[in-house]
Amino acid sequence: MTESEVKQHWEDRYAERDRIWSGKVNRWLAEVAAPLTPGRALDLGCGEGGDSLWLAEQGWQVVGVDISETALGRAAEEAARRGLTDRIRLVQMNLSESFPEGSFDLVSAQFLQSMVHLDRERIFASAAGAVAPGGLLIVIDHGAAPPWAHHVKDHVFPGVDEVLGTIDLGAGRWERVRVGTVERDAVGPDGQAGVLIDNLIVLRRV
Known part of the structure; x- marks a missing residue:
């Protein structure tokens, strides 16, 4: 897919409803x-801003990046409503093609997975390079399909070691703060209870 087609895919996705995500911070990031x-924090694929807004409320200076202008518009509205505009800078960008400049104390990639083109290896390499000494890189992925998501039951989700293997850490030294599979309770779209499996990778740049 071309860059414009990828962008249009996400614009169409966000146009489906007034709000796609819960607006709450992801559990593992919190x-x-x-x-x-x-x-300074960098939120990759920030969507409607749940994580970026939470980080800003904790006192972080946040750069939130997403390909969808619709999602970023919703994040900006919420930031203004909460009085957080001085702590958040929202940037429209296709991370497969470019990456924000600067270094950050926290770089977060929460569920940066897509059914359309997403150059994760390039993004993760750039993400690692953006972590300041002593800072953290947090990568969280879906480790398995939700029990109610029958349309993706045949999709193979990468394991923790596979995800870790795609992160080019360069020549720097890193400490494994937390690397493994975690579970969380969740409720499906029709109210069904289930357990979700996530891959959690937290690395500190030494």
Whole structure:
């Protein structure tokens, strides 16, 4: 797919409803980041801004990046409503083609998975390079399909080691803070309860 086709895919996706995501921070990001001293954070694929807004509320200066202008518009509206515009900068960008400049104390990629083209290896390499010394890189993936998602039951989700193998850390030294599979309770679109499996990778640049 061309860059314009990928962008249109996500614009169409966000046009389906007034809000796609819950607006809440992702559980594992909150668990990892809550005890940290706020600094500069980069939220890759920020969508409607749930994680970026939460980080800003904790005192972080946040750059949120997404390909969808519709999603970023919703994030900007919510940031203004909460009085957080001075702590969040929202950038429209196709991460498969380009990447924000600068270094960050926290770089977060939450469920940066897509059914259309997404150059994860390039993105993860850039993400690792953007982590300041002492900073954290957090990558969280779906480790398996939700039990109610029958349309993707044949899709093979990467395991933790496979995801870790796609992250080009360059020549720097990294500490494995937390690497493994985690589970969380969730409720499906029709109210059905289930357990979701995630891959959680937290690395500190030494």
